[in-house]
Amino acid sequence: MKAFILDADHQDNRVRLFLRGEKECIIAEASIEPYFYLVREHGLTHSQVEKCAGVTRVEEVEKEELGRKRKYFRVFVKEPALVPQVSEAFENVADHRENDVSFVYRYLIDNNLYAGRMYDFDVVAGRVKAAKPLENATPDLRMLSFDIETYAPRGRMPDAKKDPAIIIGMKNGKTHVMSWKEDKLRNEKEMLQEFVKSVKHYDPDVIVGYNSSNFDIPYLLKRAQANKVKLLLGRDATEPLLRKGMRSGADINGRVHLDAYDGVEFLTIIGALRLPKNDLDSIYFELRGKHKVPIDKSRIGEMWDAGGKQLDLLRRYNEEDTIAAYEIGREILPLYLELSKIIGLPLYSVSRMSASQMVEWMMVREAFLRGEVTPKRPDRHAVSARMANPIKGAFVKLPEEGLHERIAVCDFRSMYPSIIISHNLGPDTLDCSCCSKPFVAPEVGHKFCTNRKALMPHVLEKLIDERLAVKKEMKNHKPGSEAYRSLHFRQWALKIIANASYGYLGFARARWYSREAAESTTALGRKYIHETMDKAEKAGFKVLYGDTDALFLKLENKSVEDSKKFVDKINSELPGRMELEFQGYYPRGLFVTKREGGAAKKKYALIREDGTIEIKGFEFVRRDWANVAKEAQEQVITAVLREGDTKKAVDAAKKFIELVRKRKLGVEDVKIYTQLVRKPSAYEQQAPHVKAAKRLLEAGYDVSAGDVLEYVVIEGEGSISDRSIPVQLLGDKRYDPEYYINNQVLPAVMKILKELGISEEELRGKGKQQDLKNWFE
């Protein structure tokens, strides 16, 4: 059967595989002997281990771990559940290894099977006998998104014990919203049954929700219980299984429960997405350019009771959430599928992993393939010791403030991965005993083996080679075609994992953490960027700025061609896989002065020849600035870069100040977003967002760490914090024009205008010194 492993779990010693073929999904079983390792030390004997209850047999093996040979007992046990138990029993006698590799992962890794990839499975009597890898593309997955609305009386959050679910929306191709006031459904119970029936009928491979692990699925489970029905969403007609722990989850057997919220967080962390906040409305706006129907969540109960137009509006609201979840699913499912194919673990598991976990599981698999033992996770003390001792990072050159012309930007392609590969860096090649001439890292002096390839460089090389091949293959396909799209997601997935590798080396909780390898990586990075800057100056360019792996060259009297030739010259002198890339030419660019003087790093604006503008670091790109300040700054930057028009820039700034002063702005223009990273009581300073959070709490809202707050500074007495009111509680309170001029618009625009020699006074139109208060006559 031509199929791929969509999902897998186990019952006792039997691994259960959900094999997704062209159309059908069948269940097949397989098995493997569960095992783990004990390090042979402290006089522990073979027979001692063998005698332990649950142990079936013991092998004496010699294997490599972190570049060193060691002796282990490979301990086989009766069933998977005994792996943690038996290893625990030896805790005070011998160190264990790989006792935390789950049974399904063990099966996939040890059999060299990659979930997500196509195989020709030989299934006899429901058991997998063999699997032959195929080149075929994965068949299209059936995806269903869903979203629920729940009833609650005004003034409190819904309580799953007593408040019913009232609406369920679903979308596969088309959208279907049902509620039990309409749609021939008489009550909540019938709606729940209808939902289960729809899922069974459509038989999706993937069920997408938004925050469904924490809300929709737990809620529906409780409601099903209250109505004495079962929420049988699994392919084996089972209910979702809620997972507790550090990260809650909801497993649906045989399907992939994709929580789009996880996906959005993941994209945000890797820098592929930036939204003011990660809620469905922000996403809806990002995807469709318009906001969802505005409804007050605390009034959902009333709207339900009112029926008619109110209920229609509520259904519309639900429909938009369902659509948004579906659209996010369409974007992240192909990405997760490619990640799953690369890592080889089931799609559902991968969708719940952080980038570092993805790197780590790739390493675990590759270590197995190389016959190596996986190091154990560091304990709490090791983690805090690692964190207490941070690693020196990248070099950032002080730029030259002001307006500059004719800039070429170059950067090192995948700098850190290239360094790790080119110099064979890793904990397993550090201080080897086999090399008479090891590589010695500059500045830090760590020595690395030059004979045997380390695990991380080995993994990275595979990732990067594969990515180059995929990029090449993409040229054979039309952009927009299905094949192109899938290749795009593949190269993106490969890039994500490669880019996370350096961070992983320096990640305190990593099994393959290596302070030495990580600090050698950054030391080499600093060496390469410094050397390249020196060479650029010698070649007659002016190095305007540089950060980590990027450098900005001012062409002066040289041509763009010259800068490209310079890049070629550098590449001819670089070792291994190191490569400098010409990134682009910019006719104009702007750097500014810090408030306390001196040029600011990590803040600049560039314009391309086609007139498009790139803004980095400025208030314009920060969510914790009001829109009015951001828009004013954008217009000023645009006037300066596109037209070189100082007057236009000044006029734009004045226009915004006037708007503020005349109170022409709405909440959207003046609200400020700030994330609350802890619970409100945990702050020592009463910052504006902390005060806003406390006000929300007082008013009976739920506020928790991680929430992004929206607040407005209103007029009145007291500090800014005293006057920071969350938008939910704004009522008819008015924004403070003085604050928005002096603390928002002016700093944002003056930062730019100051570089053109314009003073705050000139902004006011008169050349004289005047008190800012004059704006408020």
Add this chain to the structure above:
DNA sequence: GCGAGCAGCGTACCT
């Protein structure tokens, strides 16, 4: 008792 000056907290950005 009061304002100026400043350190440190806190957030979000860049590579």
Add this chain to the structure above:
DNA sequence: ACAGGTACGCTGCTCGCG
């Protein structure tokens, strides 16, 4: 729960003056 480098608003303390 991926790294370090950086800017900068705001609070709340210290200090000098009277």
